[in-house]
Amino acid sequence: MKEIIIYFSRAGENYNVGDTEIGNTEVIANYIKELTGADMFKIEPINEYPRNYDECIRVTKEELDRGLRPGVKRYLDNFDEYDTIYLGYPIWWGKVPLCVDNFIAHYNFSGKTVKPFCTHEGNGLGTTVYELRKMMHGADIKDGFEVEGSKVKNAKALVEEWLKK
DSSP: OOEEEEEOOOOEEETTTEEESSOHHHHHHHHHHHHHOOEEEEOOBSSOOOSSHHHHHHHHHHHHHHTOOOOBSOOOTTGGGOSEEEEEEEOBTTBOOHHHHHHHHTSOOTTOEEEEEEEESSOTTTTHHHHHHHHSTTOEEOOOEEEEGGGGGGOHHHHHHHHHO
16 A cells, blocks of 8 residues: 655745744644655645735635636656545635645546645634545545644644544
8 A cells, every 4th residue: 555645835924833944734744754654745836825924815815716726836647556645735715725626636536545634723624625525536535634833843743643543
């Protein structure tokens, strides 16, 4: 059984955290990598999101309002080799970021096990597990892991507990 951590994370100014060089979701992805040894793939939008929090909020709200699916720089060539996917993302407007939607739409998830994880500042998983089940037909979507961005740096034990379930 081959596993991969596929994630999107934004570095820069984060709510209740300050300016970061590594985004909150990437911190969690690194914990999962350390604990499982799974491969990793970072989703990178063609147009980087602003480092300034307020500007990023403005841009992402505009994407949502206009129904945009921002392009990504590259896709995973060997996606079919993986049975289990840890899918990580921040919660933006209660949802999966639209660049992640774009990435997901590129693949057939039938027969895959997907373990979502997210960072947020009060929304929990939002509606994302429901959304993923609609988008990833035929995938076994497990219960997700969520942690507030301001608690990420001390969340390794929580990640380990989730992985044992």
